[in-house]
Amino acid sequence: MIHEDMICPFCGCLCDDLVIETEGTEVVRVDNACTLGSHKLMNAGKHRLKAPIMRDSGRWRDATYEEAIEYTAGILLDADRPLLYGWSSTQGEAQGAGVSMAELLGGVIDSTTSVCHGPSILAIQEVGHPGCTLGQVKNRADLIVYWGCNPTEAHPRHMSRYTTYADGYFLENAFRDRKLIIVDVRKTETGSIADEFIQVKPGGDYAVLSALRAIVRGREDVVPPTVAGVTKEQLLRVAALCKEAKFGALFFGVGLTMSPGKYKNVRNAIELVDELNRYTKFTLTPLRGHYNVYGSNEVFTWMTGYPYAVDFSRQIAFYNPGETTAVDILARKECDAALIVASDPGAHFPKKCLEHLTDIPTVLIDPMHTMTTPLVRCQIPTAVTGMDAAGTAYRMDGVPIHVKKFLDLGYPSDTEIITKIFEKVTEVRHP
């Protein structure tokens, strides 16, 4: 069976033009997806956990959904400070149920944002977000900047759908009319196709952004001959290119958010875009990795006022990244139970955090056997949103998209499982 106009549930691009062919419960062909998306869709029916599993006397055993749900509700109710972490590869509906449960439990809810674009949000809270939709970029932008990111490997269709190789309504010959600037600490494949490749010494992004701001402000006299390994000539050239553009779009990745300076780097990038808006139209968009990590920020914000790392232990929503973020809570051994949903801290958190996860009762809700599986006491497999479950996901520019279901493998969705756990918790806390 051929399914057209399907949405890819891999990265924040949420490409919506996929053609997927299925035979029974097998995906046999995926057209239009990038290597990452097609790998996910072609293989997501395989490698699935068949049923819930639980650790019992040093061994794994199969369990029923009912038993696993009962166990999860039990450990969350017994905990003084439960941590509900993840929420980025799941549907908005599940995220909403998670927030309600965290509030009722007096726990902490955090998404993978805290280890990807959390610092970007901190910067946006300080100085605002000059953003726009990806459609605007595709149709109008004649200058693209990728800073501290590598779309060729991490968002392989970003350039062909929205920037360098995409046809634009207001660009006659999009590929020739667009200039491409790449800023990175290493020369990647993306860097090799740039009109200007700026190689910054690691940790030097803040200085380079400041130098560009000074030049755009007309104060090139204060800029030294080289800044973090970048020559003044190149900085002058790049600043001129940015000012001459009709519409510039800056995309940035974790090269800014994880490097020394963290959110201050992003703040400086936003302020550079602000300066450039004195001359032309310029926008800035974080390249988001998980397909619905933006959704977790949206859902958490409508419900609590804060985008991630929300702590309900004071009976009200409290937010203080660095204190209420998952990595800090685990490193301080502060939580006494954890529910991990649709994410893999086992693969992506520092070792010290994982040691604490193994010390406390931890439950994982995830369709696959992941790096987190060995660390938990119980895993509940669910449907993959965008494959055997439908739901809402937010693209990296904040546009909500309904991701569709095209297979039925008999697994419950994340929303169904979280809602059932929430019901059990409610029975005890609000009988």
Next chain:
Amino acid sequence: MKALFNTGRTSAQGQGLEAKAQPEYMEATSICMMNPVDLMDLELEEGERVLVRGPAGEVILTAVQNEGVPRGTVYVPMGPYANAVIDAGTHATGMPDYKSCIVDLEPTDDEVKRPAELMEAIGGLAYEGDTE
């Protein structure tokens, strides 16, 4: 040799995300991309192993030559291997230093551990059940 430890995505790491128990994911995340001159300084050939010692511990990786990586830095795809050496401190931002820790590199003949062994070393229990 001291080097700046940089982590991030590669397409092979991304392809392995949905099947982390498979050997492809281990291959994709247990590599240490280095400048060819640094590789030569360490008297290593591509494909040989390198011991990386960081603020939180050490890990054995397979050395891979990459001319895009500047001298004095190494690039390791994000995953359980990179995280074995990264400290959990976040300087009150919530974000660990995934791109700015300093590591020591030395050649080794020891084998690269399997991901399950890494997880067991920190108190986990490998799941070997049929997940096909």
